[in-house]
Amino acid sequence: WPETATVVDGRLWVGGCDVVALADQFGTPLYLLDEVTLRGAMRAYRQAFAATYPGPFRVHYAGKALLNTALAQIVAQEGLGLDVVSATELLVARRAGMPMAHVHLHGNAKSDAELERALTWQVGAIVVDNLDELARLRAMSARLAEPQGVLLRIAPAIEADTHSHIATGGEAAKFGLPLAALDEAVAQTLAAPGLRWLGLHAHIGSQLFALDQVVATVEVLVSQAARLRERFGVTPVELSPGGGLGVPYTADQPSTDRFRYAQVVSEALQAACARYNLPLPRLTVEPGRSIVARAGVALYRVVGRKGRRWLNVDGGMADNIRPALYGARYSAVLANRAGEPAGEPVAVGGRYCESGDVLLREIALPPAQPGDLIAVATAGAYTLSMSSNYNLVPRPALVLVGNGRAHVIQRRETEDDVLARDVVLGGADAGTT
Ligand code: LLP
Numbered sequence: 001w002p003e004t005a006t007v008v009d010g011r012l013w014v015g016g017c018d019v020v021a022l023a024d025q026f027g028t029p030l031y032l033l034d035e036v037t038l039r040g041a042m043r044a045y046r047q048a049f050a051a052t053y054p055g056p057f058r059v060h061y062a063g064k065a066l067l068n069t070a071l072a073q074i075v076a077q078e079g080l081g082l083d084v085v086s087a088t089e090l091l092v093a094r095r096a097g098m099p100m101a102h103v104h105l106h107g108n109a110k111s112d113a114e115l116e117r118a119l120t121w122q123v124g125a126i127v128v129d130n131l132d133e134l135a136r137l138r139a140m141s142a143r144l145a146e147p148q149g150v151l152l153r154i155a156p157a158i159e160a161d162t163h164s165h166i167a168t169g170g171e172a173a174k175f176g177l178p179l180a181a182l183d184e185a186v187a188q189t190l191a192a193p194g195l196r197w198l199g200l201h202a203h204i205g206s207q208l209f210a211l212d213q214v215v216a217t218v219e220v221l222v223s224q225a226a227r228l229r230e231r232f233g234v235t236p237v238e239l240s241p242g243g244g245l246g247v248p249y250t251a252d253q254p255s256t257d258r259f260r261y262a263q264v265v266s267e268a269l270q271a272a273c274a275r276y277n278l279p280l281p282r283l284t285v286e287p288g289r290s291i292v293a294r295a296g297v298a299l300y301r302v303v304g305r306k307g308r309r310w311l312n313v314d315g316g317m318a319d320n321i322r323p324a325l326y327g328a329r330y331s332a333v334l335a336n337r338a339g340e341p342a343g344e345p346v347a348v349g350g351r352y353c354e355s356g357d358v359l360l361r362e363i364a365l366p367p368a369q370p371g372d373l374i375a376v377a378t379a380g381a382y383t384l385s386m387s388s389n390y391n392l393v394p395r396p397a398l399v400l401v402g403n404g405r406a407h408v409i410q411r412r413e414t415e416d417d418v419l420a421r422d423v424v425l426g427g428a429d430a431g432t433t
Contacts, residue, residue: 001331001377002034002295004402012335012375014297015401020336022406023373026397028301029315031384033071033409035402037295038380041258042078045287048262053269055280060104062243062288063089065381066296070400070409072096081124083243083286087114094121104151104284108175115140118148125149125238127201131181134188141194148194151201151240152177152185156220160205160213160244163326169204169217176202179224186228197234199281200224203242206289209254211261215268217241222272229278236281241265243286247293249378250329258290289381296380298396299335300348300359302372309347311368316350317357318390320376320383324356332363335375340366348374352390384410394418 004015012019015034023030042061049057060081063072067089073096075082081102084090093103105118108129115137118126128134128150141148155176158169168175177185189197200221204213218241225236245261248254265285273280298320300313322328332348334340342364350357359376368374387395394413399406 002037002297003040004034004036005297005377007338010337010339012333012338015406016404017401017406019297019299019375020373022399022401023299023301023335025406026399026408027412028299028373029313029319029396030299031319031379031396031398032297032299033066033292033380033398033400034295034297035074035400038071038074038292039078041291041295042075042080044258045262045285045291046079048259049266049283049285051259052263052266053280053283055283057283057285058102060102060284060286061291062286063092064385065288066292066383066385067092068398068410069095070407071292072098081284083288087111087117090114090117090121090123100124104286106153112136112140119144122146122148125151125198127151127153127240128185128189129153129176131177131185131188134185138188138192138195141192144194147192147196149198150189150195151198151238152182152189153201153203154179154182154220154224156202156204156217158202158204158213158216158220160208161210162205162207162244162246165326166207167205169202169213182224183228183231186232186234190232190234197236199236199238199240201240201242201284203244203286206244207246208244209246209256211264214241214244214261214265218265218268219272222269222276222278225281226276226278235278238282238284239269240284240286241269243288243290245287245290247290247378247381249293250331256290258287261290293378293381296378296383298376298379298383300374300376302368302370302374303351304370305368306349308344310349311346311365311374312349312351313359313374314351315396316352316359317354318350318352318388318393319396320359320379321386321388322382323359323361324354330360330379331377332360332365333375333377334365334368335373337366337368337372343367351393389413389418392418 157171397412398410
């Protein structure tokens, strides 16, 4: 739950706002983002690295977890950088006034148009994933007056202990240069007049709890950097062990500590650099989930009850696909009757036409009726950012709450929005685009 969550007279409040009133005002499903929790997480990351790493560092928010212009503005205000993965995420960074030097473009299949935008807007780094991308980038960057900074993403051959869909560091993963291809990539980068080699990046996966795998990643980055110095006489300006710190979604999951994470990463980097006699590089980390997940609350209206087991609600897999895709579990309360004792565990079914659309498989709530409001915790990350229009349902609004005030930062989709790309056969607009 967000730091500001409390129960007043049996009703859940977040950010100084009564969530029952917010649901009435803005409709459901509704996503809330608690500004105090959000900014607190960003500050905690910066303070933790400032306290533990003697060299320069940058914390980049990984926008794939949740991104819109208001959120990117907050990221910029808090002095964080931003990781983007598409041309439109890059556009959002620009709309938010994010300094382009603090933006990294990621992706394993970047289009020419995306690379072009990144070059034109002079992002801090393009994180090159593979040799084909590098060949295109060399050609495209040849015209530049100022060389484009490049990080090379390696596949460090570390199997992260997480869901297989979100483990990304294995030798055979689709992401990153296998170590056997790294020298080739460095040689090509160094020979390209339009590119400036900054260093190495790796990201082994998301929802990580075992920090020893993060330490192993840092060690691979540094040992490869040392090897590259021997071979090419270059030292990296920047090393980036990615993001991935896990967060607890349910009471049985371990809690994680950003300070401890920063300390472990910082110490591992210092120790490895000392061992190889490398100067301390700029350390860049890219947390997404551990910044935004806890700040988010999803509100659903109970539409119907079925037998003793099912509560059916007005949202589901199109706004949060994580239960269906990863078997993800969440905590929830009845927001309008939060203090009441729980009855028999129930399942909360989504509204979408699939048996797999079950938001909560087993949750103990006070006996609920149609009209009651279910609040799902830790709903900020990889929910709206992965949302769809399945069944042609408009997507929910996102409301920033803080100090008793609520601002819509992403309005609810309308039916017109959903049908904006729909072309009527034989109609006036048919076939024009
Ligand atoms: N850096 C890179 C290169 C990444 O690929 C990711 C996440 C991050 C940073 C941020 O990782 P985080 O701190 O958020 O764990 N949809 C999945 C998670 C996909 C993660 C993709 N990459 C889920 O809902 O669990």
